[in-house]
Amino acid sequence: MKTLIVEDSATLCAIYSQYLDGSGLDVTAVETLGSARETLVELNPQLILLDIELPDGNGLDLMDDLWRVTPRPAVVVMTGHGADYAEQAIKSGADDFLNKPFDAARLRVTLLNAADKQKLTQQVQTLSVKRERLGPLRGQSPAMQTVFETVESLAGTLATAFVMGESGTGKELAARAIHQLSARAPGPFVIVDCAALAADQLERALFGDAQSGGLVAEAAAGTLFLDEVCSLSFDAQSTLLRLIQHGTYRSVGSSQEVAADVRIIASTNRDPLFEMREGRLREDLYYRLHVVPLRMPPVRERSDDVLLLTRGFLAQVAEEEGKVASQLSDAAAQALQHYSWPGNVRQLENAIRQLVLLGPAEEIDEAAVYRVISGTEIAVETDGASEHSAGPGDSESDAAIEPLWITEKKAIEAAIAACDGSVNRAAKQLQVAPSTIYRKIQSWKGQ
Numbered sequence: 001m002k003t004l005i006v007e008d009s010a011t012l013c014a015i016y017s018q019y020l021d022g023s024g025l026d027v028t029a030v031e032t033l034g035s036a037r038e039t040l041v042e043l044n045p046q047l048i049l050l051d052i053e054l055p056d057g058n059g060l061d062l063m064d065d066l067w068r069v070t071p072r073p074a075v076v077v078m079t080g081h082g083a084d085y086a087e088q089a090i091k092s093g094a095d096d097f098l099n100k101p102f103d104a105a106r107l108r109v110t111l112l113n114a115a116d117k118q119k120l121t122q123q124v125q126t127l128s129v130k131r132e133r134l135g136p137l138r139g140q141s142p143a144m145q146t147v148f149e150t151v152e153s154l155a156g157t158l159a160t161a162f163v164m165g166e167s168g169t170g171k172e173l174a175a176r177a178i179h180q181l182s183a184r185a186p187g188p189f190v191i192v193d194c195a196a197l198a199a200d201q202l203e204r205a206l207f208g209d210a211q212s213g214g215l216v217a218e219a220a221a222g223t224l225f226l227d228e229v230c231s232l233s234f235d236a237q238s239t240l241l242r243l244i245q246h247g248t249y250r251s252v253g254s255s256q257e258v259a260a261d262v263r264i265i266a267s268t269n270r271d272p273l274f275e276m277r278e279g280r281l282r283e284d285l286y287y288r289l290h291v292v293p294l295r296m297p298p299v300r301e302r303s304d305d306v307l308l309l310t311r312g313f314l315a316q317v318a319e320e321e322g323k324v325a326s327q328l329s330d331a332a333a334q335a336l337q338h339y340s341w342p343g344n345v346r347q348l349e350n351a352i353r354q355l356v357l358l359g360p361a362e363e364i365d366e367a368a369v370y371r372v373i374s375g376t377e378i379a380v381e382t383d384g385a386s387e388h389s390a391g392p393g394d395s396e397s398d399a400a401i402e403p404l405w406i407t408e409k410k411a412i413e414a415a416i417a418a419c420d421g422s423v424n425r426a427a428k429q430l431q432v433a434p435s436t437i438y439r440k441i442q443s444w445k446g447q
Helices: 010-019 033-043 059-068 083-091 104-128 142-155 171-181 199-207 234-246 272-277 283-289 303-321 330-338 344-358 366-379 396-400 404-418 423-430 434-444
Strands: 002-006 026-030 047-051 074-079 096-099 161-164 189-193 222-227 262-268 292-295
Touching: 002 010, 002 033, 010 026, 010 104, 026 033, 033 059, 047 059, 047 104, 059 074, 074 083, 074 104, 083 096, 096 104, 142 171, 142 292, 161 171, 171 189, 171 222, 171 262, 189 199, 199 234, 234 283, 272 283, 303 330, 303 344, 330 366, 330 434, 344 366, 404 423, 404 434, 423 434
Parallel strands: 002 026, 002 047, 047 074, 074 096, 161 262, 161 292, 189 222, 222 262
Antiparallel strands: none
16 A cells, blocks of 8 residues: 655654555655645555644645545544644544654554555445446446446356347447457457348358358457347257357368357347247257346336436537537436337437437427437337328218327326326326326327
8 A cells, every 4th residue: 555654854754664664555755745745646645644743834734635636545643742633633634643752563553554444445435336337338227237247257257148138228239348358358359140141141151161261260369249149040040059069160161170269249139038938049059158148228227327328429429520519408308317218228329319410409408309209219110000090981980989199198187187287196196107198298299
């Protein structure tokens, strides 16, 4: 632990340094307040032994400079003027004090106790602080803290990793984080788009042929990321299984076995266990892949991260487009956080990009957020179905049927009125999320 002694007597500096020989403290000594201030920045000490009476000022004035050092060092004050000065030192932020004169044993015990307390404080702070970023991944929610821990664990192994999660949750980013934190980080990170490859195409793409090398060779000493592996046909799964089982492969048209120097990470947006039980995923491949699973949470399970992600996307898009970063109104921030984001982080990023590119104002308001959300909702629809209005050939009796949105509107307005205007209470009674009500209220404005 770096230790700074501030004492105006060169003789005492030498004596105190000698007292601390073999203590494990790395000691630097200075004799003035000015030197202490300079050394504070250069040395970044974790422990300070501070005399009060110095030739160029009061030693306690150094306490005001400790904000320049992170983490804040522990301070033990020395005084020859009894309890009054000691009390003043403690009020100024000192951790302990020593009355002069003192012997070697007393100095060592006091400083080492302060050092132990400092270490414990730093450990508690480290455990209590939520990280906001790990490689390309961002988030401070409990769900993402679990992801960070799993990614770090996977990075320290060569085990096959299986990243699962809905579309847009950041499965590729998680795979990249594992790669970047691993010993294979200097090597390439190669992506295989399994959804686009048939069985014969996969074999040629992975293993190559006489004319060109494949993706396995391209990923040598690095990581091979098999994106959406559950999209592979049964025959293609057999090809992949042989690679994972034996760690060797043959180029198409060749009889020579080649060792594959790759770490495999696979991903899927499906439930692999369900796919296996339905006969669409080979059981032996499932167990080969499902060694260390990593689940990426959807945004609805990490709403605490929405504003953190939003600020990051706002700054990123503004930098890319050469614009001043937009600010969010309080109502806009609330609307973003209350929305469920069915398209997950990808939908959120697209929405923020639209807000920056299409919004002329420096502040993004709630109305702009709802307009963009409505557009991105359409983009994440998967069934492609469209609604049709009634035509002239419809039965006249159909005219008595009220449109569904009007029925919903009446029910929601009645619930809000019954709850004295509280949307949150109304949502609870209707058994829906408050974001659903806010979104519907906004949609009625265009009806």
